[in-house]
Amino acid sequence: MKELTIAMPKGRIFEEAVVMLKRAGYKLPPEFDDSRKLIIDVPEEKLRFILAKPMDVPTYVEHGVADLGIAGKDVMLEEERDVYELLDLEISRCYLAVAGLPNTTMNEVAPKIATKYPNVASSYFREQGEQVEIIKLNGSIEIAPIIGLTDRIVDIVSTGRTLKENGLVEYEHIVDITSRLIVNPVSYRIKHQRIQEMVDRLDEVISKETIR
Ligand SMILES: Nc1ncnc2c1ncn2[C@@H]1O[C@H](COP(=O)(O)OP(=O)(O)OP(=O)(O)O)[C@@H](O)[C@H]1O
Ligand SMILES: O=P(O)(O)OC[C@H]1O[C@H](OP(=O)(O)OP(=O)(O)O)[C@H](O)[C@@H]1O
Known part of the structure; x- marks a missing residue:
């Protein structure tokens, strides 16, 4: 059986993804519950996990140092990136939105947008036919319109709590x-059977949790 390397996102997706892998029958060691290790080998399952930003x-997947x-x-x-999307895991559900201070319009000349997603924001406003200046921030994006850095933000919304508590509207x-679940195209070809087995097992977990 060929070994698979999986790049896992640290942070909020991690826990849900681990639960999903366990439900799919993968036996994962206690390091997955509490550890600072960045590479976790699970030889019994022939799996290696890289814990990345x-x-x-x-x-990692595009460069082939992780298969999945x-x-x-x-x-x-x-x-x-040049990777294939294999499966919608239906976890960490949220959406990207444009938000700002209530009852405001954007500056007519070169409105400014703060975001962690400069490419998504640029193409969105281009499609809307609006010319904007993008200001890239790395977090706490909601601060930008409040202190007058930008007219609007493009950011993740989940419960809407962050917008609300900071007096912003969508x-x-x-x-x-x-x-x-994403895959390196070459890995998908040469480790197809192994990868397909994981896809099928995860897909079964998703089907059990949702009514399709
Ligand atoms: N509030 C949220 N609720 C649900 N899913 C979210 C939320 N915020 C982000 N996500 C999803 O989870 C992913 C990881 O978010 P997370 O906040 O863990 O990392 P990050 O903000 O990109 O990293 P870091 O804070 O370490 O720079 C995002 O890419 C997005 O798909
Ligand atoms: O609608 P909500 O449920 O309030 O979630 C949305 C918030 O979650 C994310 O921030 P995160 O907690 O990752 O912090 P960050 O600002 O450092 O990215 C996102 O950037 C929003 O600020």
């Missing part, structure tokens, strides 16, 4: 987001 997962990865659709849209819904 969520935005970096498609990079788990990444949010937001990251896939932003990074546009203006436009851009795209729904869930996490995806």
